[in-house]
Amino acid sequence: MEFDFQVFAHAWGTILSQPMLIFFIFVGVTAGIMVGCLPGLTATTGCALLIPFTFGRPPLEGLLMLIGVFVGGIYGGSISGILIRTPGTPSAAATLLDGFPLAQKGQGGRAIGMSTVASFAGGTIGALIMTFASPTIATFGLRFGPAEFFALALFGLSMIVAVSGVSLLKGIIAALVGLMITTIGYDPLSAVPRYTFGQMQLLSGLEFIPVLIGLFGISQVFRNIEKMGISEQVKTDLTRILPKFREIWATKVIMLKSALMGTFIGSIPGTGCDIAAFSAYAEAKRSSKHPEKFGTGILEGIAAPEAANNAAVGGAMIPMLTLGIPGDAVTAVLLGALTVHNFQPGPIFFRENLDIVYPLFAGMILAQAILLVVGLSCARYFARLVTLDPRMFTAVIFLLCIIGSYAMRFSSFDVFLSLGIGAVAYFMEYYRFPTSPILLALILGPLAEQNLRRALQISHGNALVFIDPVNHPIALIFIVVAMAALVSMYLRMRKSRLAELVRERETQN
Amino acid sequence: MLKKTLLTAASAAIAFGLTLGGANAAFPEKDITLIVPWGAGGGTDVFSRILVKNAKQHLGVNINVVNKTGAMGATGMGEIAQARPDGYTIGTITFQLSAYRNQGLAPLSYRDYSLIGLINQSAGAISVRTDSQFKDLKSMMDYAKANPGVLTAGHSGAGGGWHLALASAALKADVKLNYVPFDGAAPTRTALLGGHIAIATSGIDEMIEFYKDKKVRILAINALERHALFPDVPTVAEAGYPIEQPIMDWRGLAAPKGVPADRMKILIEGIKKCFDDPEFQKAATEKGFLLTWKGPQDFEKFLDGMEKTLAESLKAVDLYNPIK
Known part of the structure; x- marks a missing residue:
């Protein structure tokens, strides 16, 4: 399908001439940021909660508001990730790796500023790609079958190296724990419940959000309590809250690369912003000149995942609008919203309802600009939060974590689950096991396991499908890239470790 | 001691008064909650939302959709069954309910509900x-x-x-x-x-x-007959493979067991009016939902038959593992 510039220009006219539409995007983005930064309330929940308010309004108003929530929600998750080490949405879990250390150094404002700019840049790139290349990308997304998904998941799991911290072995152990957790629950492939011990609550497995809150939020609460009264209070440097333009400009290549990766990963149906963020973080670390600084609080470590997860928003919209296939959970809700407004997204919708589709594109781009303004003007206020008395602050975080784990499906089982996971995570970190690999495994485990079995079932048990250059070239490429990334990371780690050993010996002598 | 007794007596009196008040007041006097056991935006969710969109006109109060997901729908459906049977909590029940027990997944079946009506059967x-x-x-x-x-x-x-x-x-x-x-x-x-x-x-x-x-x-x-939206597509039987009772996806509404009969009557009548609403009929048909209305008795008979058919099919694919 040709891109129709005239209709697109007209769409911009529609949006900019109607203050109500801009207002609804603004409401959506702001609501999204608020929902996103509360642990347990994700962009998905935000959209689902707001759908009823779109009934009885012109479809465009409602849909643009929901898109605003999506865009704002993915960004908002990073705020709580940076400040209290509890990602508001799963996609912000990679951001806290460098965001939280920065906040601990009293530079929370800088971290949020960076995250805002990166979200804006990534989101805009994603929205532009979505606008101009949707049909092409959508067709490519269809080439992802079970074999390709497994290869993609394997590629994702190779990122464990990047998020393992000091000890790769401990990272792998943590990831294996995560993979084992994902096998709990009903298995859709064999229709058999696994490791549920007859508990109905375990039938759908461990709910993702409570586990996430336990892994990061609750364990942080425990750590805060441990340090209470011993450690110095964080002092935020209030004179220099936002990052300098020079610092932001230095991350331009990382942001662009991450945005492209994010859009692409987001556009594959069945993957989402979270995988995009982790992949971009790992790639930024891999290609960096100083990978050892990642995880200690550097701006690149925020720019990469934030640019990628917001770009993935645009990516995820592509299969939803062009094929009627939701790219992830949020777009599934958006798809439902479109259906409620009597649109049936799919190839026909995309061809014949340009009067809806193009304003959606234009609104998405506009939402990024609104995000930048709202985000930057709020960053300074958010940044002060960390300077609160930890005794008070910790109690508030604890409360937020409890509410968040309950709110996902109004279940007190989930509250106990997140407390339990929090206790385990606390001791894991005490013994220097990183918790991020668990999260990565939780996201990728089901994708890897199910598609491995599915691909083997389709190939009648032939394991060579994954490296078949004729029928599954994409799968082969992913596996080769994953292997290459693993090897190059390993070699670099060994080199820096050797250098360290040499230094140690010299100081001893 | 006296204080405590007084307190108990007072609270008992209040509780009694409330019960009386509840019985006398017209049902429904506040919004009704509809539990949907599947995620927002999915088929069951969209279906439920368009059904109760105009509830205010037909029942006098709004019906608010709440999604309670998880455990293959068993979380939400279990919650409907265990809700307080005052008629203010009802829910959408779906196909999976016919198979939970026989697949050994959850101890739930249509017997745990006061049925309102079967509304949709998808081929x-x-x-x-x-x-x-x-x-x-x-x-x-x-x-x-x-x-x-x-x-x-x-x-x-x-x-x-x-x-x-x-x-x-x-x-x-x-x-x-x-x-x-x-x-x-x-x-x-x-x-x-x-x-x-x-x-x-x-x-x-x-x-x-x-x-x-x-x-x-x-x-x-x-299905037993052709679908209006797909007039040129034959049924499986027409294509040469006759089956007596085709397995169909179904969706219906139910309340927890034990809702007073007078309230059930109001609910059933109200939901039937929502069903007959031309706006719902049009929206549902456009989305390909095959509509059908079966009242409580017919619904129960249908569910009984469906459970038996499914038990046979489950045996055929080696997934029959009933809860004793």
């Missing part, structure tokens, strides 16, 4: 891509018979309705297919469009857009 569709070599069901079955286990058939979950529907047709035709379970209908459809599987078995409404766009060909629908 299954057996689809291939438009560029597939199979023009009709017979050519596909013949090919599968000559090449047992070669054709890959994607479905939306082992033991689910569409898996069982195709499996029971294939069993009748003595054909072996290579079943590939996906996690839901959308991924199945994506895999079919991408050419990763040869056949997809799904709900007919899942395929409607791609059928219109001539991206998929529907070989047959698994």
Whole structure:
């Protein structure tokens, strides 16, 4: 399908001439940021909660508001990730790796500023790609079958190296724990419940959000309590809250690369912003000149995942609008919203309802600009939060974590689950096991396991499908890239470790 | 001590007064909650929301949808069964309820509810891509018979309705297919469009857009009669594979067991009015939901029959594992 510039220009006219539409995007983005930064309330929940308010309004108003929530929600998750080490949405879990250390150094404002700019840049790139290349990308997304998904998941799991911290072995152990957790629950492939011990609550497995809150939020609460009264209070440097333009400009290549990766990963149906963020973080670390600084609080470590997860928003919209296939959970809700407004997204919708589709594109781009303004003007206020008395602050975080784990499906089982996971995570970190690999495994485990079995079932048990250059070239490429990334990371780690050993010996002598 | 007794007496009096007040007041006097056991934006969710959209006109109060997901719908459906039986909490129950016990998943069945009505029955569709070599069901079955286990058939979950529907047709035709379970209908459809599987078995409404766009060909629908939106698609029986009771996806409304009869009557009448609402009828038909109304007694009979049919199909695919 040709891109129709005239209709697109007209769409911009529609949006900019109607203050109500801009207002609804603004409401959506702001609501999204608020929902996103509360642990347990994700962009998905935000959209689902707001759908009823779109009934009885012109479809465009409602849909643009929901898109605003999506865009704002993915960004908002990073705020709580940076400040209290509890990602508001799963996609912000990679951001806290460098965001939280920065906040601990009293530079929370800088971290949020960076995250805002990166979200804006990534989101805009994603929205532009979505606008101009949707049909092409959508067709490519269809080439992802079970074999390709497994290869993609394997590629994702190779990122464990990047998020393992000091000890790769401990990272792998943590990831294996995560993979084992994902096998709990009903298995859709064999229709058999696994490791549920007859508990109905375990039938759908461990709910993702409570586990996430336990892994990061609750364990942080425990750590805060441990340090209470011993450690110095964080002092935020209030004179220099936002990052300098020079610092932001230095991350331009990382942001662009991450945005492209994010859009692409987001556009594959069945993957989402979270995988995009982790992949971009790992790639930024891999290609960096100083990978050892990642995880200690550097701006690149925020720019990469934030640019990628917001770009993935645009990516995820592509299969939803062009094929009627939701790219992830949020777009599934958006798809439902479109259906409620009597649109049936799919190839026909995309061809014949340009009067809806193009304003959606234009609104998405506009939402990024609104995000930048709202985000930057709020960053300074958010940044002060960390300077609160930890005794008070910790109690508030604890409360937020409890509410968040309950709110996902109004279940007190989930509250106990997140407390339990929090206790385990606390001791894991005490013994220097990183918790991020668990999260990565939780996201990728089901994708890897199910598609491995599915691909083997389709190939009648032939394991060579994954490296078949004729029928599954994409799968082969992913596996080769994953292997290459693993090897190059390993070699670099060994080199820096050797250098360290040499230094140690010299100081001893 | 005296204080405590007084307090107890007072609270008992208040409670008594409240009960009396409750019994005298007209039902319903506040908004009703409708629990939907599946996620927002999915088929059941959209269906439930358009059904109760105009509840205010028909029942005098709003019906608010709350999604309680998890455990293959068992979380939400369990919650409906255990809700306070005052008529202010009702819920959408779906196909899976007919199989929970026999698949050994959850101790739930239609016997745990006061049924309101069966509202939607969806037919299954057996689809291939438009560029597939199979023009009709017979050519596909013949090919599968000559090449047992070669054709890959994607479905939306082992033991689910569409898996069982195709499996029971294939069993009748003595054909072996290579079943590939996906996690839901959308991924199945994506895999079919991408050419990763040869056949997809799904709900007919899942395929409607791609059928219109001539991206998929529907070989047959698994229903007793043809579907108005797909007039040229034969039923499985017409295509040469007669089955007495086709397995159909269903959705209905129910309240927890024990809601007073007068309240049930008001609920049933109100929901029936929502069902008859032309706006609902139009919206549901456009989305491919096949509408049907069965009141509580017929609904119960239908569910009893469905449970038995499913038990047989589950045995046929080795997934029969009833809760004792």
